[in-house]
Amino acid sequence: MQTEIKIKNKNYHIDIAEMAEGLLKVKVNNRNYFFAKNKSGELVSVDPKLYANGVELEENGFVYDGLAEKEIKSPIAGIISSIDVKKGSKVKSGQRVATLIAMKMENEIIVETAGVVKEVKIKEKQFVNSNEILIILE
Amino acid sequence: MEKFKTISSTNQKAKELAQEGAEPWTIIVAEEQKAGYGKEKVSWFSPNGGLYFSIILPKSQIEDLQTLTILAAFIVAKTIKDTFSLEPLIKLPNDVLIKQKKVAGILTENIIGKEIKNSIIGIGLNSNIDEFPRELEKSATSLKIELGREVDNEKILEMIIKGLKEQLKTISQ
Numbered sequence: 001m002q003t004e005i006k007i008k009n010k011n012y013h014i015d016i017a018e019m020a021e022g023l024l025k026v027k028v029n030n031r032n033y034f035f036a037k038n039k040s041g042e043l044v045s046v047d048p049k050l051y052a053n054g055v056e057l058e059e060n061g062f063v064y065d066g067l068a069e070k071e072i073k074s075p076i077a078g079i080i081s082s083i084d085v086k087k088g089s090k091v092k093s094g095q096r097v098a099t100l101i102a103m104k105m106e107n108e109i110i111v112e113t114a115g116v117v118k119e120v121k122i123k124e125k126q127f128v129n130s131n132e133i134l135i136i137l138e
Numbered sequence: 139m140e141k142f143k144t145i146s147s148t149n150q151k152a153k154e155l156a157q158e159g160a161e162p163w164t165i166i167v168a169e170e171q172k173a174g175y176g177k178e179k180v181s182w183f184s185p186n187g188g189l190y191f192s193i194i195l196p197k198s199q200i201e202d203l204q205t206l207t208i209l210a211a212f213i214v215a216k217t218i219k220d221t222f223s224l225e226p227l228i229k230l231p232n233d234v235l236i237k238q239k240k241v242a243g244i245l246t247e248n249i250i251g252k253e254i255k256n257s258i259i260g261i262g263l264n265s266n267i268d269e270f271p272r273e274l275e276k277s278a279t280s281l282k283i284e285l286g287r288e289v290d291n292e293k294i295l296e297m298i299i300k301g302l303k304e305q306l307k308t309i310s311q
Contacts, residue, residue, distance in 0.1 A: 104231040112251040
């Protein structure tokens with residue numbers, strides 16, 4: 001299904017296709033987004049690499065997840081012991097981006113969406129509060 | 139339980155297996171670690187003779203995991219005290235000492251996205267280690283050095299696992 005929408009004087013070409021059972025690809029201009037129903041029946045953005053064979057993947061192996069969380073936040077207060085990415089780094093879902101020492105444990109912070117690092121807002125040895133933004137993805 | 143003669147790091151292997159969907163309480167044991175590490179990736183001397191293992195933990199709250207790390211040190215110290223009549227001290231939260239020298243270390247690692255994905259706890263115990271490199275001689279000891287005899291690694295492992303499971307029954311699945 002194809003359609004055109006206009007938001008704030010900008011036109012968007014939308015193409016929606018079912019890639020596999022329960023998996024939708026929504027192409028907005030030239031960028032693909034994938035959605036599937038979660039256990040609660042809500043339509044959520046997903047990484048199609050998790051799905052069965054036969055699902056078309058992006059050529060470069062990365063899927064840009066349009067609705068995913070763009071801000072990677074600290075889950076708890078602690079000290080940043082290492083940072084694994086820099087501005088411009090491509091990250092895959094599940095990839096470690098930083099390690100936080102907190103509550104006497106080592107906590108590897110991973111991204112749950114693929115993307116490109118737009119900004120790293122932390123430095124090594126820096127103290128961060130819970131819910132503080134660590135990294136922003138494009 | 140997965141046993142290895144040699145491994146890079148039991149914690150590293152446990153993290154990999156956890157991400158591949160291994161069940162909670164899967165235990166990875168190695169006779170030797172080539173790249174064993176402790177807090178902040180500081181190298182952990184891991185030759186043949188020592189006891190090195192990691193456990194994939196059930197999904198838990200971060201506060202419970204912190205408690206677990208402390209409990210693990212307590213259980214290791216208690217096992218040493220009860221079994222060998224030695225006098226270990228806990229240097230919270232990661233180390234167990236005998237005569238001010240490190241005999242065991244504990245490292246809990248969590249993988250966190252929007253929520254805690256996986257947690258593992260690794261324990262390195264200097265059991266049947268004859269000697270340490272010169273740079274560690276003043277800061278590390280082993281049960282064999284302290285007792286003048288070998289100990290049964292399998293039995294110690296069994297006791298620690300039993301202790302952990304008993305203490306951690308309240309951790310949410």
